[in-house]
Amino acid sequence: MAPSPHEPIYALIPARNEAARIGPVLAQLARAGAAGCLVVANGCQDETAAAARRFAARWPQGARRVRVIEVEAALGPDVGRAYAAYLGLRWARQAKGFVFVDGDWAGGFGPSLAAFLDRAGRAPALVAYAQARPDASRLDLALYQAASARLAPHLSQAAVSETPLYVQKDAFDRVSPWWLHQPGLWFARCLLAGMRMVVIPRTVFDPLVRGDRTRSARQQRAMRETLIGDAAEAARLLLGRKPGRSWRGRHYPGLAGQRRTDLLAALAQTIQLPP
Numbered sequence: 001m002a003p004s005p006h007e008p009i010y011a012l013i014p015a016r017n018e019a020a021r022i023g024p025v026l027a028q029l030a031r032a033g034a035a036g037c038l039v040v041a042n043g044c045q046d047e048t049a050a051a052a053r054r055f056a057a058r059w060p061q062g063a064r065r066v067r068v069i070e071v072e073a074a075l076g077p078d079v080g081r082a083y084a085a086y087l088g089l090r091w092a093r094q095a096k097g098f099v100f101v102d103g104d105w106a107g108g109f110g111p112s113l114a115a116f117l118d119r120a121g122r123a124p125a126l127v128a129y130a131q132a133r134p135d136a137s138r139l140d141l142a143l144y145q146a147a148s149a150r151l152a153p154h155l156s157q158a159a160v161s162e163t164p165l166y167v168q169k170d171a172f173d174r175v176s177p178w179w180l181h182q183p184g185l186w187f188a189r190c191l192l193a194g195m196r197m198v199v200i201p202r203t204v205f206d207p208l209v210r211g212d213r214t215r216s217a218r219q220q221r222a223m224r225e226t227l228i229g230d231a232a233e234a235a236r237l238l239l240g241r242k243p244g245r246s247w248r249g250r251h252y253p254g255l256a257g258q259r260r261t262d263l264l265a266a267l268a269q270t271i272q273l274p275p
Helices: 022-031 048-056 079-091 110-122 139-148 169-173 177-181 183-192 217-238 261-269
Strands: 009-015 036-042 066-071 097-100 127-130 165-168 197-200
Touching (some): 022 110, 036 048, 110 127, 110 197, 177 183, 183 217
Antiparallel strands (some): 127 165
């Protein structure tokens, strides 16, 4: 079931060099029943923004429901998600909430995303995650499970680092969009704020079957380290420990140093989108 037109959900899509994928992604979001889409073309060196604008003319509810914002400098992993949230709050004031997806998704995910949004919208919660696939080799998942066990055992299987992520607009009254630049800290701060959150089963939407499979081995290693470091930061916050990206004597910087929070702060102060 698609989202109700009386409770519109807008999709927020950070994308970097996804000219070949962004059109199909937007087409599937239309199938999923999104009221509109906002694409952040993040430091792109290809025609991502132009491809998104070409698709806008075919958006079922009119071209004005697709907005494309270009950022000249690459913001780094996940920072585009936070910037998209700031933009979405200014642009889609009528939205009930937002669903964050990635610009590299492939396949006909529209119907399963519609089911995810339907379940999320009917749940008594402000934030909804997809369910992570069990993987004993992933330290980041183990860290999230251990750190959330006391406060919210029902969230132990949340795919914290994955999308889709559904956030009702009211959630941002309690936790700033700023924290979306680091998925683990967003999760931890929502948990500490007493935010109602749910996990949508993999039978509804499986987050691991989508995304770019062309990354180099070096890039994959860097991303794994980033995920572990993010989880370590979240776990340390939830357990009342000193901030940092270390766990049991090992440091996990990953790509965190590429996160341009300085640019995020500057951009957030200059948003002047029309309503």
